[in-house]
Amino acid sequence: MPRLKPATLYGWLLFAPAGVMLTLFAFTPTVATFWQSLFSRGTARRPSRFVGLDNYEAMLADPVFWRVAGNSLWYALGTIPTSMAIALGMALWVNSKLPARTLVRMAYFTPTVLPMIAAANIWLFFYSPDIGLLDQVGRGLGLGGHNWLGDPSTALGAIIVVTVWKEAGFFMIFYLAALQTIPPDLKDAAAIEGAGRWTWFRRVVFPLLMPTTLFVLVNAMINSVKLIDHLFILTKGGPNNASKLLLYYVYESAFSFFDQPYAATLTVVILLTLGLLAVIQVRGLDRRIHYR
């Protein structure tokens, strides 16, 4: 019998505690989600039974699902590019010789340390019709009041604004860290070549920031799936599902409608999306390693 090498034994022993936790709370629930999505909803009279892909059929026939999927897509499209662009702008400013730079950086970053729930409480007041701050300012400018969160055409937009505000400062940090690694002589060299600021940014800074941009992009995509806390305060997905996002719908299906199999089916959609992101990230990381 071959003897177990010490490195093997220690390696396994050291990984085991974390391995048990990951198995219990990450791997098992992931697999169980797929499995659960193949069963019917159990009731007191009829226990849950295997139904194959019926839940998926029901999902594809569910108009709320399509509404929610569309919302999630718009949410991603509305939050990701905007917050990344603002983050980059913030980082460039904070990295330059700006008067009161520390104060400005603090202002940009502060929303990151606030809980989304607290942020939503404050924003709720901004948005409330008539008495809210937004309407008060609008009235000062001669505009009429508007129910930002109660109007299906503005509810999702209002949610997106809060997310962008919350996230931009967080992403700024990563850009800032990357900017600080750009050697100063590079800038001198560019200046000697007569490169203007725009050329410098477009030809040197932006390409050097590509790995960071990819990293931030993937993070922003993950966040656009999971950042739904403010929905609980601001709209609860309403009005009429206008601002409902996928993960919120999962929560609602499981814990308000008590339809666990349907919640699992919706979760599978999220898992597949995240899996796709993982593949993109791994590909990108590969390229990054070659790049160095």
Next chain:
Amino acid sequence: MSRVLPTPGRVLEVGAAWLLALLWIAPLLYAFWAAFHPPAYVTRFELLAPLTLDNFVEAWSYAPFGRYFLNTFLLVTLILAGQFFFCTLAGYAFARFEFPGRDLLFALTLLQLFILPEVLIVENYRIMSGLGLIDSIAGIGLPYMASAFGIFLLRQAFKQVPRELEEAARVEGCGFLGVLLRVYVPVAKPVYLAYGLVSVSTHWNNFLWPLVVTNSVETRPLTVGLAIFGAPESGVNWAVISAATLMVVAPLLLAFLLFQRQFVQSFMTAGIK
């Protein structure tokens, strides 16, 4: 002195940067305004509006915030301790031991960077009820303890420790756990600090999973308590909600203002590695 006058473009740019900063901090400043003035001044901005602490007193008496604070404190401490334990051991295994299946296990671990506990609320709820941990602080914390992020971070840190340091400790008679505690952990102190700050601020603010898994005052963290408190149907006025909101964010905000540099550095380190 021969200071060059700033160009109009530069002035405009500085103005824009400042305006954005003002815009970004305005919601918080507004919360301060509403919380420290009588409810009548919620939308009346007068320089000489009387200051008051009544809103805080009222918020504190409406809901068991003391208990919520305790719960959150216990929660973040428990999570941090668990994360340090599990991630240190696993990070050490991945950094320094050659064992069959290592690369596969590492890849599986990293999957958790994408498949977050938030997404698995439905099945995790089922598992927690199987374990009898619904409505317990351990139940909130357990899914976050073996964090892929922490394992990855510590593995990177441990990998940078020179082998000679380890060999010196071995010569002095340290076993593989002794080496971990005497050599690796001390060297990785800045990483622990960074990870700790990120972890505490994440879990101080976390909401969805705690909401799902708790249903009593004895376990609810601050965020969940605040959400119930601030619900429009609770009929509490804006000034009081603002005061409660500020109470909830105060410890973290204060820590951030005092240790701004460490915070920013921590988020940077944690993000880049």
